[in-house]
Amino acid sequence: MDLNTIIQVLDSSIRLSTPLLLACLAGLFSERAGIFDIGLEGKMLIAAFFSAAITFTSGNVWLGLLAGIGASLALSAIHGLASITFRGNQLISGVALNFLASGLTVLIAQNWFKQGGRTPTIPEEQRFQEITLPFADALRDIPLLGPIYSDLLSGHSALAYIAFAMVPLTWWVLFRTRFGLRLRAVGEAPDAVDTAGVSVVGLRFAAVAICGVLCGVAGAYLATSLQAGFVKEMTAGRGYIALAALIFAKWRPWYALIACLLFGFLQAVALRFQNIDLGGIVIPVQAMEALPYILTVVILAGFVGKAIPPRAGGEPYVKER
Amino acid sequence: MDKMPAWADAVLVPLISILLAAGISALVILAIGENPVEAFMIMVKEALSTSRGIGYTLYYATNFIFTGLAVSVAFHARMFNIGGEGQAMMGGLGVALVCLYVPWPHWTLALFGAAAISALFGAAWAYIPAYLQAKRGSHIVITTIMFNFIAFSVLNYILVNVLRPQGSMDPATAKFPEATFLPTFQSMFSTADNVMFRNAPANVTFFVALAACVAVYFLIWRTRLGYEIRAFGHSETGARYAGISPVKITIVSMLISGGLAGMMALNTTMGEAERLVLNATEGAGFIGIAVALMGRSHPFGILLAALLFGFMYQGGSELAFWTNIPQQLIIVIQALVILFTGALDNMVRMPLEKLFLSIRKGDA
Amino acid sequence: MTETAAIELKGVSKAFGPVQANKDISIRVMPGTIHGIIGENGAGKSTLMSILYGFYKADSGEILINGKPTEIPDSQAAIAAGIGMVFQHFKLVQNFSVLENVILGAEDGPMLQPSLRKARGVLKHLAEEYELQVDPDALIEDLSVGHQQRVEILKALYREADILILDEPTGVLTPAEADHLFRILKGLREEGKTIILITHKLREIMEITDTVSVMRRGEMTATVKTSETSPEELAELMVGRKVLLRVDKAPANPGKPVLEVENLHHIDEAGVERLKGISLNVRAGEIVGIAGVSGNGQSELMRVLGGYGHATGSIRVNGEELDLTGKHSDGQSRRARGIGHVPEDRHHEGLILDYSAWENMVFGYHRGPETGSGVLMDNKAIKAEAQAKMDRFDVRPPNPWLSAKNFSGGNQQKIVLAREIERNPDLLLIGQPTRGVDIGAIEFIHQQIVQLRDAGKAILLVSVELDEIMSLSDRIAVMFDGEIMGERLPAETNQTELGLLMAGVTDTNVAQTKEQTNG
Amino acid sequence: DPALIYDLGGKFDKSFNEAAFGGAERWAQETGGTYKDIEIQSEAQREQALRRFAEAGFNPVVTTGFAIAGSIDAVAADYPDTKFVTIDGWVDPDKHSNVVSILFSEHEGSYLVGMMAGMASESNTVGFIGGMDIPLIRKFACGYAQGVVAANPDAKVVSNMTGTTPAAWNDPVKGSELARAQISQGADVIYAAAGGTGIGVLQTAAKENILSIGVDSNQNHMHPGQVLTSMLKRVDVAVFDSMTAGADLETGTVKVFGLAEEGVGYALDENNAPLVSDEMKAAVDAAREQIIAGDLKVHDYSSDDSCPVLKF
Numbered sequence A: 001m002d003l004n005t006i007i008q009v010l011d012s013s014i015r016l017s018t019p020l021l022l023a024c025l026a027g028l029f030s031e032r033a034g035i036f037d038i039g040l041e042g043k044m045l046i047a048a049f050f051s052a053a054i055t056f057t058s059g060n061v062w063l064g065l066l067a068g069i070g071a072s073l074a075l076s077a078i079h080g081l082a083s084i085t086f087r088g089n090q091l092i093s094g095v096a097l098n099f100l101a102s103g104l105t106v107l108i109a110q111n112w113f114k115q116g117g118r119t120p121t122i123p124e125e126q127r128f129q130e131i132t133l134p135f136a137d138a139l140r141d142i143p144l145l146g147p148i149y150s151d152l153l154s155g156h157s158a159l160a161y162i163a164f165a166m167v168p169l170t171w172w173v174l175f176r177t178r179f180g181l182r183l184r185a186v187g188e189a190p191d192a193v194d195t196a197g198v199s200v201v202g203l204r205f206a207a208v209a210i211c212g213v214l215c216g217v218a219g220a221y222l223a224t225s226l227q228a229g230f231v232k233e234m235t236a237g238r239g240y241i242a243l244a245a246l247i248f249a250k251w252r253p254w255y256a257l258i259a260c261l262l263f264g265f266l267q268a269v270a271l272r273f274q275n276i277d278l279g280g281i282v283i284p285v286q287a288m289e290a291l292p293y294i295l296t297v298v299i300l301a302g303f304v305g306k307a308i309p310p311r312a313g314g315e316p317y318v319k320e321r
Numbered sequence B: 001m002d003k004m005p006a007w008a009d010a011v012l013v014p015l016i017s018i019l020l021a022a023g024i025s026a027l028v029i030l031a032i033g034e035n036p037v038e039a040f041m042i043m044v045k046e047a048l049s050t051s052r053g054i055g056y057t058l059y060y061a062t063n064f065i066f067t068g069l070a071v072s073v074a075f076h077a078r079m080f081n082i083g084g085e086g087q088a089m090m091g092g093l094g095v096a097l098v099c100l101y102v103p104w105p106h107w108t109l110a111l112f113g114a115a116a117i118s119a120l121f122g123a124a125w126a127y128i129p130a131y132l133q134a135k136r137g138s139h140i141v142i143t144t145i146m147f148n149f150i151a152f153s154v155l156n157y158i159l160v161n162v163l164r165p166q167g168s169m170d171p172a173t174a175k176f177p178e179a180t181f182l183p184t185f186q187s188m189f190s191t192a193d194n195v196m197f198r199n200a201p202a203n204v205t206f207f208v209a210l211a212a213c214v215a216v217y218f219l220i221w222r223t224r225l226g227y228e229i230r231a232f233g234h235s236e237t238g239a240r241y242a243g244i245s246p247v248k249i250t251i252v253s254m255l256i257s258g259g260l261a262g263m264m265a266l267n268t269t270m271g272e273a274e275r276l277v278l279n280a281t282e283g284a285g286f287i288g289i290a291v292a293l294m295g296r297s298h299p300f301g302i303l304l305a306a307l308l309f310g311f312m313y314q315g316g317s318e319l320a321f322w323t324n325i326p327q328q329l330i331i332v333i334q335a336l337v338i339l340f341t342g343a344l345d346n347m348v349r350m351p352l353e354k355l356f357l358s359i360r361k362g363d364a
Numbered sequence C: 001m002t003e004t005a006a007i008e009l010k011g012v013s014k015a016f017g018p019v020q021a022n023k024d025i026s027i028r029v030m031p032g033t034i035h036g037i038i039g040e041n042g043a044g045k046s047t048l049m050s051i052l053y054g055f056y057k058a059d060s061g062e063i064l065i066n067g068k069p070t071e072i073p074d075s076q077a078a079i080a081a082g083i084g085m086v087f088q089h090f091k092l093v094q095n096f097s098v099l100e101n102v103i104l105g106a107e108d109g110p111m112l113q114p115s116l117r118k119a120r121g122v123l124k125h126l127a128e129e130y131e132l133q134v135d136p137d138a139l140i141e142d143l144s145v146g147h148q149q150r151v152e153i154l155k156a157l158y159r160e161a162d163i164l165i166l167d168e169p170t171g172v173l174t175p176a177e178a179d180h181l182f183r184i185l186k187g188l189r190e191e192g193k194t195i196i197l198i199t200h201k202l203r204e205i206m207e208i209t210d211t212v213s214v215m216r217r218g219e220m221t222a223t224v225k226t227s228e229t230s231p232e233e234l235a236e237l238m239v240g241r242k243v244l245l246r247v248d249k250a251p252a253n254p255g256k257p258v259l260e261v262e263n264l265h266h267i268d269e270a271g272v273e274r275l276k277g278i279s280l281n282v283r284a285g286e287i288v289g290i291a292g293v294s295g296n297g298q299s300e301l302m303r304v305l306g307g308y309g310h311a312t313g314s315i316r317v318n319g320e321e322l323d324l325t326g327k328h329s330d331g332q333s334r335r336a337r338g339i340g341h342v343p344e345d346r347h348h349e350g351l352i353l354d355y356s357a358w359e360n361m362v363f364g365y366h367r368g369p370e371t372g373s374g375v376l377m378d379n380k381a382i383k384a385e386a387q388a389k390m391d392r393f394d395v396r397p398p399n400p401w402l403s404a405k406n407f408s409g410g411n412q413q414k415i416v417l418a419r420e421i422e423r424n425p426d427l428l429l430i431g432q433p434t435r436g437v438d439i440g441a442i443e444f445i446h447q448q449i450v451q452l453r454d455a456g457k458a459i460l461l462v463s464v465e466l467d468e469i470m471s472l473s474d475r476i477a478v479m480f481d482g483e484i485m486g487e488r489l490p491a492e493t494n495q496t497e498l499g500l501l502m503a504g505v506t507d508t509n510v511a512q513t514k515e516q517t518n519g
Numbered sequence D: 001d002p003a004l005i006y007d008l009g010g011k012f013d014k015s016f017n018e019a020a021f022g023g024a025e026r027w028a029q030e031t032g033g034t035y036k037d038i039e040i041q042s043e044a045q046r047e048q049a050l051r052r053f054a055e056a057g058f059n060p061v062v063t064t065g066f067a068i069a070g071s072i073d074a075v076a077a078d079y080p081d082t083k084f085v086t087i088d089g090w091v092d093p094d095k096h097s098n099v100v101s102i103l104f105s106e107h108e109g110s111y112l113v114g115m116m117a118g119m120a121s122e123s124n125t126v127g128f129i130g131g132m133d134i135p136l137i138r139k140f141a142c143g144y145a146q147g148v149v150a151a152n153p154d155a156k157v158v159s160n161m162t163g164t165t166p167a168a169w170n171d172p173v174k175g176s177e178l179a180r181a182q183i184s185q186g187a188d189v190i191y192a193a194a195g196g197t198g199i200g201v202l203q204t205a206a207k208e209n210i211l212s213i214g215v216d217s218n219q220n221h222m223h224p225g226q227v228l229t230s231m232l233k234r235v236d237v238a239v240f241d242s243m244t245a246g247a248d249l250e251t252g253t254v255k256v257f258g259l260a261e262e263g264v265g266y267a268l269d270e271n272n273a274p275l276v277s278d279e280m281k282a283a284v285d286a287a288r289e290q291i292i293a294g295d296l297k298v299h300d301y302s303s304d305d306s307c308p309v310l311k312f
């Protein structure tokens, strides 16, 4: 395999990882604060729709991004209301929001654009543009490092760079700031936070809101950066994969990066190397399709130990019954 | 020393929650310019007032009972089995194999055989995640998600390349032999001059599902195994103290869970389609999660929740026949019902509790 | 009274749903004093203190701090008013370091590092001033409960609390740790700080408090000067009847050995050797007490004996060798051998808190023949049994349908004891039987243990309460660092000698005894 | 009135269901008539919908998608006065005289666009991206590959499928990545037969400045000047014709909509005119004539589950 192919596969991995990474970090904030969220999928979906819809109508992709974030935040607010204010079941709330997003996006899309639950194609120049890093063209000819810099690292959209920058930022927020300390504490021992005179409800809502923002960016990335419009169900299960990555990563930012890159890489490999011919026997496409998932299980079973979730995760904080 | 009477908690809270969900749904229907009252009447009329409508409602409910029970059993052992979809798919494969390749003399035997094999296939598909959870601590949520995807691939391969009859465009098996056809409600309940459940897909599997409810009830609340499953679910350290093996309970409860999910295929594959199609599960595995959670993991609650979902499925598709309300609206309504009854129930409960408490104080 | 009270509560009431936890409570606590609060389990002590700390909100009533009416809607307000609280169940983040726990909620700015740096300094200073040494970088989950408690106190001091509330602080402490705590409390009092101390141990009340209040069923029934009262009077005020504060038992009459342990080794999940060759025997009709500072292998020993910890060596019960690692090494087969086990942690091991009392009554025995035949359990019979046992053990309320979590600690303990004792085991393992339990219940529990002994059963008792060990045991073994340091007869030893052994100090005398017992 | 039942993908799948919808709309506009339509959501609803419409007196009942054929087979006898049309499905005409099966020769249409791809390709590598690995998609792929090879014997066909879950038809992101993967393997023309996923393929092809080929309906307009052509499958015509015939519809037959019937073909409009050279057009039209005349036989994958030029 030549360098070029490797770089292309890795390049593809980055694009496939980006939405996973954003959703995964979104889940990380929420779950670190003790609020489980299987509604990542729904938030991404609704954000994808609104970002595409508003980008198309306004012609401004940043407005679209804001709209996507807003829509995602609205679902977050419902999730917060259900699981924080009313101490409801977080799993049910997440499931419900996934349904809600799936139904609403198509309903509204049909109502607005009459194109069968799709948005019209966003003109090329109105999407998020790929950013060429400085000197990318000049450095391309340097052996090895040149292509890596110019073809692999350069040429992604702003949202992708934001996603990757979010990893150290998340780490920094969680482990270097007061907010992060409290956020981690509230997912482990909300009573400790409460008795320390900090509002459990406030912290958890903040975490859920951050989750909403990041899911919003993820959705916008799908619909306005990778693609040029919304197609129904276009998240295609990425929210669930992100959730798996989060557990895989044991709720840690750098591990999340690794997990998402791994998932993205496995998918890229499966897409790039279909129909491998092993001396007459062609590996069926279904086997390649299943490969990322099989490998995930193998890696999980073989190399990643037990994942211990935040101790107070999934449980509403109740002090008086 | 409860804050409000048990009946209020069991009946009043869900009722008000459903009403709230219905209210918001009505607003959504109004927003798209349709008449909510009319829509509701159609749903009730077509899903509940004719035997045929009921036949459809029960058909869908049967699926949800199986997947709901499956999720609940794992839940009692504090495991979140998201793999119902894949397990049901594998159950379907098992059903297809025995129906196609075993010369059954009579449907009763075929039903027993298929029930056993569907449970076996479903359980087998749950076994690896269960084993990995028990022995390696691999998180069951990830592994079952992954196994859903893998099941799709396996089924896709088998249907396209192995079981598909030559020349057929449909990635599906051949029709099963007639001896395996299950009696439908129509054939069971119609009399010579009165046809009941005409052409509705509800079939004898519904009773298997009811039996499964009873069996799960006994399993969880009457048997020693159920006692251990619940104990383990509540406290792993406690279970260790009492000599309950975490490995055993993890695996056994997942096997039961997978088996129940697999048995859903009896209804769709053997009872309705009479052949195995690619998308036989249609997301029922995921609906099962909502059903189990809404039913509070109790078989009776699951039965009710499954009926509610069956009603929404059937009523919803009838809406599409009679009005211009799009299918997606039904999904939105489902979402609202799940949200209000399952996650926002305290919004209703808290004020009710206050009310009851003040009534009681007033009495005292 | 001219002096203003540091804390004054006026007519405080609080109901949890239908339960009236506090009824019209008024109390004055003078500055610079240690004020004790005692009362039965569930009397409402913790609730009252939680209200003072803003954790719960009172339904009615008034709080005055230093004479000023103060609203305390949340803990933030309590902290601002100079109140610090050490809860009965610590409010610590287990996987945080000591430093992180201390600054949580009291950070100086949005960045963590400056706060941590400052706290490290302050902690060092506090540690010197009050003998509160803890490693600031250690994780809470790696600390002993005693150290965890120090962290809780440090948290309060770091917030410059003038009023310190301690809810059952000694419940889980060793005597040495408790003494240490009291030295600290006295030091704080000298500094002019006000301290409220909740405890079930009258000895502690007598030793350290200036005044003491008694609570019963949500009401404040009396407040007296400690110097003007006696343990007996306090006990009576608390329980409403005369309580025997001493264990009343006849001399033991030991028979054949029931439990024989030889050279037992155990390595825990982290790979640390917790038992380093334990040899021990317990005879029929005898209570053997194991004294020791917690964390020296007692818990592991009980677990191994109870069947849920792998070990090497030999355990014989009634002369028969037990399987230590194989198929028959679990709690169920131990129970089948006639071993009962009251675990030290009733919340996480002894009970399933979400199970009803009747379900808990067969916990661990649920596979036995008495719970029904075949795969089904005979729930009706179990319920009837449970009701009978609850009546015999005076579990309150005697309602088998109530979830275990809704019983008070003392009554939870009675449920576990009823389950294990009523099965008439040949050997009963008991860990910390009276932890967090009020004196009325302690009296009852001790009686039951002695009765079982008198019925000719072997009893192995582990407790960190030296008093309890001394008064209940017929023979005392002292554990230190996974080894038995020596055995003593209660009549021939004293707290000082045991204390030395518990600290791992062996003089020649001690060494000799060790020779004897091992040989 | 006629009725129309869409397959699971739904009315707006940007593919053949949408084409069916287009045909029905055209009928409604031209004749002023009304029709009833429904998107089914689950397998059990197929039969339910058929019976519903038959009982309510709709005639003919037009359906799309191969999967409903079994249900028609089951219900047709119960409603002898209703005429059923199955587009893409096959129901035995000897068994049911009130059913007409309409099949399309997708392999022939694909052959033509394959030829165009083969001629347009400069790299001698062309791509095919299918939604899911099912026989129908293989039929597309096989016809396409034959056309490519016929026009350009040196050309290589890279064929990929998107996935195995229902999401495979609605995952434009994956479509994009597959397109990029094929581009990196040298493909400079890509034919997408993958529903909503295809949108991503066309999008990426346009962005990377290679050519793409749309499917089912005319997708040339999606990226003017960058979509080489679209393989037309005139489901709309089939629906329009069936509805127009109304109660007089001829049933009890199997109709094949091939090149001759203009049931399949390639799209040529102002959007792609600059891309299609005269030479290309001539060659393709010649092939078209030959196929219609029976001189050129395009192998149909579904006839024997095999393809001479492509391995699956």
Ligand SMILES: Nc1ncnc2c1ncn2[C@@H]1O[C@H](COP(=O)(O)OP(=O)(O)OP(=O)(O)O)[C@@H](O)[C@H]1O
Residues within 6 Å of the ligand: A319, A320, A321, C016, C019, C020, C021, C039, C040, C041, C042, C043, C044, C045, C046, C047, C048, C088, C406, C408, C409, C410, C436, C438
């Ligand atoms: N969070 C709560 N919700 C409901 N009821 C509670 C709660 N906390 C305490 N109670 C009830 O209030 C009463 C007083 O409990 P509290 O914890 O104050 O007792 P206590 O005197 O501290 O007991 P102990 O000596 O066991 O610590 C009990 O009857 C208890 O059931």
Ligand SMILES: Nc1ncnc2c1ncn2[C@@H]1O[C@H](COP(=O)(O)OP(=O)(O)OP(=O)(O)O)[C@@H](O)[C@H]1O
Residues within 6 Å of the ligand: A319, A320, A321, C041, C042, C046, C088, C405, C406, C407, C408, C409, C410, C435, C436, C437
């Ligand atoms: N959140 C709660 N809900 C209901 N009852 C509670 C709650 N918290 C405590 N209680 C009840 O309050 C009483 C005393 O509680 P507390 O936490 O002080 O336990 P305890 O009796 O001291 O037991 P232990 O010392 O074993 O923890 C018990 O009856 C307990 O069931």
Ligand SMILES: [Mg+2]
Residues within 6 Å of the ligand: C045, C046, C047, C088, C167
């Ligand atoms: Mg207390």
Ligand SMILES: [Mg+2]
Residues within 6 Å of the ligand: C041, C088, C168, C409, C436, C437
């Ligand atoms: Mg207590």
